[in-house]
Amino acid sequence: xxxxxxxxxxxxxxxxxxxxxxxxxxxxxxxxxxxxxxxxxxxxxxxxxxxxxxxxxxxxxxxxxxxxxxxxxxxxxxxxxxxxxxxxxxxxxxxxxxxxxxxxxxxxxxxxxxxxxxxxxxxxxxxxxxxxxxxxxxxxxxxxxxxxxxxxxxxxxxxxxxxxxxxxxxxxxxxxxxxxxxxxxxxxxxxxxxxxxxxxxxxxxxxxxxxxxxxxxxxxxxxxxx
Numbered sequence: 001x002x003x004x005x006x007x008x009x010x011x012x013x014x015x016x017x018x019x020x021x022x023x024x025x026x027x028x029x030x031x032x033x034x035x036x037x038x039x040x041x042x043x044x045x046x047x048x049x050x051x052x053x054x055x056x057x058x059x060x061x062x063x064x065x066x067x068x069x070x071x072x073x074x075x076x077x078x079x080x081x082x083x084x085x086x087x088x089x090x091x092x093x094x095x096x097x098x099x100x101x102x103x104x105x106x107x108x109x110x111x112x113x114x115x116x117x118x119x120x121x122x123x124x125x126x127x128x129x130x131x132x133x134x135x136x137x138x139x140x141x142x143x144x145x146x147x148x149x150x151x152x153x154x155x156x157x158x159x160x161x162x163x164x165x166x167x168x169x170x171x172x173x174x175x176x177x178x179x180x181x182x183x184x185x186x187x188x189x190x191x192x193x194x195x196x197x198x199x200x201x202x203x204x205x206x207x208x209x210x211x212x213x214x215x216x217x218x219x220x221x222x223x224x225x226x
Contacts, residue, residue, distance in 0.1 A: 057106030064110025168194030
């Protein structure tokens with residue numbers, strides 16, 4: 001019985017009403033499991049992306065069942081899908097991996113390999129939960145972005161060095177640009193606040209140094225990459 005679940009036969013992939021309904025049901029369940037895993041392992045996510053992962057296995061399963069072993073039909077579908085333009089901006093690598101994950105589940109359902117589809121989906125979802133719980137690959141150095149506007153008569157290279165040292169802040173000047181027709185400089189720092197750093201006192205000291213001009217400090221950690 002178990003062996004029959006993990007075997008793909010020609011009759012299992014025939015386009016019949018019963019096989020189609022079974023493929024749809026399993027693809028929907030697997031899509032829901034993948035979408036649930038994504039929501040639980042991501043800090044922020046979009047509703048549209050979770051819905052896409054819910055229906056993507058079903059769509060792929062339908063395509064595979066319609067193609068079957070017909071080569072002419074496969075080329076026709078390839079030509080039809082080649083005219084589609086994806087206007088959404090690509091996500092990060094984790095989002096792409098979830099898209100491939102959903103497509104693989106739909107592909108397995110489409111060819112009738114229901115046992116393998118369920119097995120691989122459950123194993124990969126458990127792996128995602130384990131990696132998320134372990135915080136695998138997470139950057140331990142929590143840097144923030146600090147934008148400070150200073151007047152042109154204040155040297156930007158070491159303008160705020162004393163303030164950072166006083167508040168135990170590690171910093172690196174990443175970018176400098178002029179504003180207000182060159183009368184002001186906007187400095188962009190990558191900073192790491194010390195364990196005893198008071199953000200309000202830091203901002204007050206910076207305001208005193210830059211003449212109460214604009215200051216922006218991101219409240220969430222960012223990747224140190226510019």
